[in-house]
Amino acid sequence: MRKYLHLALGVAAVVFATAPFAIHWAPYEVTMGLVQKIFYFHVPSAILTLVWALVCGVASAIFLFRKSKYADYVAVASAEMVVLLGSMMLVSGPLWGRKAWGVWWTWDPRLTSSLMLWITFLAYLLLRRFGGPGSDKLGAGMALFGMANVPFIYVSVNYWRTLHPQTTVIPNLVPPMAGPLWFAMLGFLVFSLVLVTLRAQLEEQRDRVEALYLAADES
Amino acid sequence: MTDFFRIAWLIVKKDLTVEIRSLELVLTTVFFAALCVLVFAFAFVEEGRALDHAAGGILWIAIAFSGTLALGRTFERERQAETLRALLLAPADRPALYVGKLLGVILLMLLVQVLIVPLVGLFFQAPIFRHPGLLGALLLTGTIGYAAVGTLFAAMLVRARSRDVMLPILLYPIAVPVIIAGVRGTAAIFQATPDEPMARFWITLLLFFDVVFVTLALWTFEPLMTE
Numbered sequence: 001m002r003k004y005l006h007l008a009l010g011v012a013a014v015v016f017a018t019a020p021f022a023i024h025w026a027p028y029e030v031t032m033g034l035v036q037k038i039f040y041f042h043v044p045s046a047i048l049t050l051v052w053a054l055v056c057g058v059a060s061a062i063f064l065f066r067k068s069k070y071a072d073y074v075a076v077a078s079a080e081m082v083v084l085l086g087s088m089m090l091v092s093g094p095l096w097g098r099k100a101w102g103v104w105w106t107w108d109p110r111l112t113s114s115l116m117l118w119i120t121f122l123a124y125l126l127l128r129r130f131g132g133p134g135s136d137k138l139g140a141g142m143a144l145f146g147m148a149n150v151p152f153i154y155v156s157v158n159y160w161r162t163l164h165p166q167t168t169v170i171p172n173l174v175p176p177m178a179g180p181l182w183f184a185m186l187g188f189l190v191f192s193l194v195l196v197t198l199r200a201q202l203e204e205q206r207d208r209v210e211a212l213y214l215a216a217d218e219s
Numbered sequence: 220m221t222d223f224f225r226i227a228w229l230i231v232k233k234d235l236t237v238e239i240r241s242l243e244l245v246l247t248t249v250f251f252a253a254l255c256v257l258v259f260a261f262a263f264v265e266e267g268r269a270l271d272h273a274a275g276g277i278l279w280i281a282i283a284f285s286g287t288l289a290l291g292r293t294f295e296r297e298r299q300a301e302t303l304r305a306l307l308l309a310p311a312d313r314p315a316l317y318v319g320k321l322l323g324v325i326l327l328m329l330l331v332q333v334l335i336v337p338l339v340g341l342f343f344q345a346p347i348f349r350h351p352g353l354l355g356a357l358l359l360t361g362t363i364g365y366a367a368v369g370t371l372f373a374a375m376l377v378r379a380r381s382r383d384v385m386l387p388i389l390l391y392p393i394a395v396p397v398i399i400a401g402v403r404g405t406a407a408i409f410q411a412t413p414d415e416p417m418a419r420f421w422i423t424l425l426l427f428f429d430v431v432f433v434t435l436a437l438w439t440f441e442p443l444m445t446e
Contacts, residue, residue: 131379
């Protein structure tokens with residue numbers, strides 16, 4: 001396990017060290033110019049926010065119905081990853097939007113649903129932190145409801161005008177742009193995988209220490 | 220199946236009996252909702268005229284806030300004498316307990332709306348009698364969706380230390396579609412030239428929301444409430 005983690009960390013380090021050059025050599029976008037380069041940071045964090053939210057929802061369901069403790073550790077770790085990557089997405093998005101659209105924020109479906117997803121997981125983390133005993137189950141319920149809620153938020157704000165580009169942009173990128181994007185994506189994916197694995201292990205150890213304390217108290 | 224509805228009905232009857240004896244929840248919640256509307260009236264009325272489109276938003280915020288209060292109090296009552304544990308120990312389907320509690324909360328919230336809808340109509344010159352059917356459908360579907368999520372969360376939070384602050388923190392992010400659909404749908408009815416197809420679209424969305432979240436709550440109530 002350790003060996004794989006070190007290997008993954010090495011890969012992530014190489015990607016993060018070389019990605020700026022790859023992004024530098026990628027061609028300039030015709031209308032936005034230099035500003036568009038934030039794309040290589042914004043899109044991977046946005047996609048991985050959704051991926052980790054999905055992981056958290058599935059892990060929560062497994063925890064709830066199969067009572068697997070490890071699924072709960074994974075759920076906590078991935079929820080923290082959602083908030084971290086979501087913050088990166090919500091900071092880089094408005095920076096780009098200010099230059100490209102002229103506004104920091106607009107109530108577009110994609111922006112609103114991303115914001116609400118981020119807020120749902122913030123609520124999840126608050127609950128895990130301050131909910132007291134039993135908050136692991138409650139959190140699992142919250143994660144499940146949060147997942148089911150995403151399509152509703154999306155449809156309900158879809159009645160307003162859309163500024164955000166569609167996701168169909170991604171498969172139709174020219175190769176010189178797609179290369180650096182997938183390269184950056186690889187770095188983000190591997191690094192977040194390492195962080196989530198370590199965080200889940202930490203959670204497991206914290207749980208074990210707690211159980212040991214309880215056992216010592218009783219004896 | 221008949222057992223399921225019988226148990227749910229027994230719980231509704233029990234809650235109603237307790238409530239009718241004291242009227243605590245009804246009176247406090249109704250008064251709180253009316254105060255909410257009043258406070259918004261001070262914020263959004265200028266020179267005797269309300270801001271355009273303010274009525275729908277105020278109505279739904281008052282519903283959401285008073286709903287949170289009602290949910291918290293309903294389960295606080297069950298906690299005081301450990302009666303929720305007794306309910307859970309009863310040889311009854313857990314989902315039936317949920318449905319019983321849910322119906323009680325919906326009834327209470329609808330009762331509150333009977334008072335605050337005319338109040339909003341009065342204070343904000345909202346044409347509440349223009350499409351009573353559409354407005355009623357919006358209020359009913361919205362209340363069911365809000366209460367479906369709220370009842371489950373409030374029940375889960377009964378044993379939690381910080382339940383008073385946790386309920387709104389957990390409930391509002393999930394209830395966002397209800398608020399958006401309710402506010403937009405009500406605004407479509409109240410605006411100068413009413414937009415009926417728009418109101419119907421929001422009612423359909425709320426119906427879908429109700430179906431998905433009631434199903435999800437019935438499905439997860441058992442594992443969530445088992446210690």
